[in-house]
Each structure stands twice: as structure tokens, then as C-alpha cells.
Amino acid sequence: MVTASSVFAAYPKATGNINDFAGVLTQEDKSNLEALVNAVLDQTGVTFAVAIVKNHGDESIEEYAVHLYEAWGIGKKGEDKGLLIVVSMDEHDLRAEVGYGLEPVITDARAGDVLDKMIPYFRDGEYGKGLYAGLLVAADYVARDAGVTLDLKAESKEYEDFYVESPDMPFGFLALFLGLPVLAIAYFAIRGRRCPRCKGRLTVTDRVVQQATYDAGGIARTILHCPKCGYHEEKERRISKLQRPPTGGGFPLGPGPFWGGSGRGGGSSGGFTGPRGFGGGRSGGGGASRRW
């Protein structure tokens, strides 16, 4: 049996990043989702896209998603930093398809988390909010990886709930309290390194060889180098598995900006702008599937 994957069935054309071919989103849903997608693209360079279709035809949702991803070319060619959410209404199938370049950031388990966030909303028929809640989780992972704090806000009143300060506020403080001593110890541990040969100061380079995931630890390599006598040493150490991020409560997405004035009426309402951040990106079947 040979699968003829090149048979491009009639995949719908993207009209923007949020494509509702089944007519389930309100204008308000769309403008909020577009604002979120635009913010992520502008601030991290990662392209999110959504396709709500009536059904996925003869293909499985997985096949449909990988083909649609390729047809749309989400993310820049060669970079492939994109995330496509496919919602298939008839079958109640849901898929997050992750571009090659985003696989280290949105691992399959994380893609599962993103979809799990959507399901309760979908069961209530709140498709826009479900997508928004899920994409916020994805945006959080992407922002952390890019080392930025997303500047995001709700475009309308109904979506402000997503930005209410979480009640368990001390999380930040806790991180600070735990983090400072750890940082201090790490700093002194690194700073104090002396060359065993000439007692000169060593330069220390830390490099991640293999990213850690939830399930497998990663590997990091520490390279010690003495600029004086040329002493060179390399050590490998394991990075422990990732911990699941705290669920529930608010999103640590930066300054819950709804008090930040009403300015910035940016172009998200302007309808026919076409998809942004589509440039021939590809995916290889990474991601997760769910049913609601």
C-alpha cells in the first residue's frame, strides 16, 4: 500500500489567519482572535492560523491538517514556525498541527494542553472563546521561548475575562524568592571557576544540546576554556524534565493591559487584509488531536 499524499483535494483558500468556513464565529470572536494572532506574529514572529471547516472528508483529521498546513504554507519557508488549529464541525474533531520549526516549543504534549483548554468551551458552543483560551496557552509557550512578555488585550468587553488578575498572585513573588538564591548560587558557582593548570580565570559557555521535554530530560554541554594557557574541558550534564506549567487561574502574559487606556485602535477590524505570516512553511505531523 502506498499513500499518494500528493493528491491535493480541494482545500479551501485562506482569507485571513482566522478562517471560519462553517460560519460559527461572531464578528467579535474574529476580531479578538485576529488581534491575538497579530500580536503573537508581531512580537514573536510565530504565525497562528485557524481553520473551522464543516468536515474533513475522506482523510483523517491528521492527514487533512498536514495537507492544509502545506497548502497554506504557514510560517516562512525553511523556518516553519507556525501553528494551525483545525476545527471540524461535523465530526467534532479538533487538531493542532505544529510546523517543523515550532516543534521544540509546542511539543505534542503541549499541543494536547492547548486543545484541552478549548474543549470545555466547545462543548458549550463557544467556539470563539475556546479558540482564544487555547491560543492564549500556545501564545504563552511561544512568548516564553522568545523571551518576551506579550502585550495583549481584549478587543471587546466579553473577552476581558481572559485578562482578569489571577487570585493566586503570590506566584510571582514565590518565583522571585526561590529564584534569587538559585541565581546567586549559580552565579558564584560559575564565576569561581579557576583553571587547574595556570589558575587563570576560565570562560564558561553553556549550551543546550538537546531540549528537555515533559517526558525526556535534555542534555547541556558546559565548555570551560582558559584564554591564558589554552586549557579546554567539556562536560555534559542532564537537564531535568520540564514541569507542567501551573494550570488554572490567569495567564502570566504580562501586564493585564485592560487598564492601559483605550488607544491603539489598530487595523484588526479592516476585514480583507488576507493571511499574514504565510510563506511556504511546512509541518510533519507534529501536534495533537482531540474530540469534543
Added chain:
Amino acid sequence: MKKTALVLLVILGIVVLIGGWAIGSYNSLVRENEAVDGQWAQVENQLQRRNDLIPNLVSTVKGYAAHEEEVFTAIADARAKLAGARTVDERAAAATELESAISRLLVVVENYPQLKADAQFRALMDELAGTENRLATERGRYNEAVRVFNSKIKQFPMVIFARIAGFSERAYYEVSPDAMTVPKVEF
């Protein structure tokens, strides 16, 4: 005199044309042959990735179902076989065996509701399902690359030339239909 010159010119023209065709064909065959190799590497990546995930999965399941020795042994055997397999056909066969051992493990899992609720296990299942799906995708692309290459070297003038240049048909990654389905665990 004039006539022989003309004939020579025509012959020269034909030789140049054939030479040009041969060079172009050779290069395109090399390119497509490389594409097949590149795509096979992607398949290998995913086989490796799955191989890396399995010890974690097995140890998580063992935490709840230590006495299901039979399944664990089957998985260990299949992994060992995969490690020893070299050709595309051998690797495909070993991978299929591993797939059926994993499916049996997933059947066993059904009897342990606590295990199914385990967060670590759920994450592993997402990773496993994702890897299976990636494998299916890359396998499809590999077979497509093989199809393009094989149909090219089997067509008429090329079939002779390809044989002279030392290109032979590439093997498809064949999968039995029941192994095509991605193992799924419903929560």
C-alpha cells in the same frame, strides 16, 4: 566535400544534444535519489524518536501494572529487532512489529483507569500519538519521493540510461493496513 561537412555537422549536433540530455538526466536522477535519501532520514528520525519514548512509556505503565510481563517482553524484543534491522524492508517489518506490541500495551492500559488518569501518562500518549502521526506523514512523503524516482527511471529512454549510470529502483516503505492506524487512547 560540402556534403560530408554537413553530415559531420549534423552528427556533431546530435552528439551534443544527446550529451546535454544525458548530463541533465543524470543530474536530475542524482537530485531525486538524494531526495529519497533525505526523506528516509526523516523517517529514521521518527523511528528513533519513538524508540526513545518507549522506555518512558513502559516505566510509567509498569508503575501501575508491573505484572503484565508478557507485553513488556514483546516490546523489548521488538526494539532489539529494530536496532538490528538495516534495509528499508527489514526496518519497516521491525517497526510494524513494534507497533503491534505497542497496541497490545495500549489494550492492557484500558484495564487501569488510574494509569489513564496519570498526567505523565497522558503527556506520553500525546507524544506517542504525535510521533506515530509524524511517522505516517514522513513515510507518505518518503513513498512519494520513491514513486517519483522509480517512475522516472522506468520510462523508456531513461530506463537504459539509468541502468548504465548505475541507478536502480528504490524500495517503498510498505505497511500492513492494520498497522496504518495510529494507536489511540480515549480518555
